[in-house]
């Protein structure tokens with residue numbers, strides 16, 4: 283296997299922390315691992331995934347030895363740190379008690395319904411008690427099982443529990459040579475399946491297993507089918523992602539939003555700045571407005587949004603992350619009905635708004651509020667006052683209201699356009715205002731159907 287770790291990740295679409303890109307499109311997903319093979323969870327998938335589809339918003343947590351140096355979780359690889367040097371970090375990782383309680387409370391305030399924590403990242407350090415290695419939190423400076431604390435904290439807040447687990451392991455002596463040495467492969471696969479077995483056995487019911495990076499082996503070499511089979515035997519209700527090289531239950535676009543093909547579940551994972559693990563000088567914080575728009579874009583395409591925090595070495599959450607998450611949570615308190623439990627439709631955002639739906643209800647998320655336009659006579663069609671106009675809606679509207687206050691919104695509807703009228707000049711909510719529109723059937727948009735019939739009045743073309 284000649285593929286380098288970085289190339290492997292770039293080509294498998296799993297990199298993003300180092301080269302973030304964001305395209306707010308809802309196009310078919312191309313980067314899912316789609317190797318064919320038995321699908322042990324297929325029969326129960328719909329039932330297992332119901333809560334997850336409803337939940338829409340989760341917290342990702344990247345925390346490990348890399349947090350101690352605060353230079354991103356790839357520091358070991360990209361800075362070429364010798365392993366014995368890196369191991370010293372395990373002697374200086376001394377988190378405060380119950381750090382996870384604060385994450386869980388924050389997730390709850392942010393309106394997130396599940397949490398996924400790094401139990402072992404590429405650095406190979408196990409944040410949990412294991413019989414298979416001494417390179418684990420209880421036997422090093424922390425002196426405690428940090429995964430257990432996380433599980434208990436999430437449950438205390440009524441949140442679902444997910445484990446991130448990196449197959450790629452830079453620390454284990456067989457982690458790279460397993461690609462070319464069959465005896466090493468067997469040892470390393472036994473080790474890996476053994477750690478996953480412990481995670482799936484020792485913490486009660488686990489809701490998500492979030493594999494990452496299967497470099498340098500193929501799914502066959504990882505024995506990924508046997509891996510998933512064991513996981514489902516130990517945790518029949520669990521859902522698994524696609525990063526052990528099998529399709530699993532959902533796809534995982536990283537640092538960008540891209541819907542999977544209809545019928546396929548997907549979740550965008552994204553950082554709040556540019557880094558997953560704590561990176562002390564990364565100040566590229568996304569705004570609450572960007573996060574709310576991303577969440578709505580995911581919901582519009584039927585996907586979930588897994589948003590990351592990178593706690594500091596003591597476990598505390600960077601202040602900027604707290605500030606953004608709390609603002610998002612306050613918005614969700616007022617507008618959660620437009621996100622949780624929403625369903626994928628054919629609605630496409632325009633230039634000032636995007637759309638989610640549930641049943642016959644359409645939610646118009648206005649992120650650029652139109653406001654009053656100067657009252658020139660010739661502009662009167664567009665903005666007689668403040669109007670939010672939506673083209674090509676096929677369903678007949680029965681009523682509309684501001685989601686924040688419930689105040690009724692008046693409207694006019696023609697064959698081409700729904701015009702929500704009588705709105706205030708200033709946006710009634712922030713960072714995005716949502717208008718709830720009840721229709722007599724499923725809200726569907728079809729711009730194609732109205733183009734030929736477009737009212738043209740007299741357009742000054744001489745025949």
Ligand code: GLC
Pocket residue numbers: 291296297298299344355356494495536551558
């Ligand atoms: C990539 C990165 C990793 C991060 C993950 C999150 O695989 O290597 O650092 O944990 O993406 O999706």
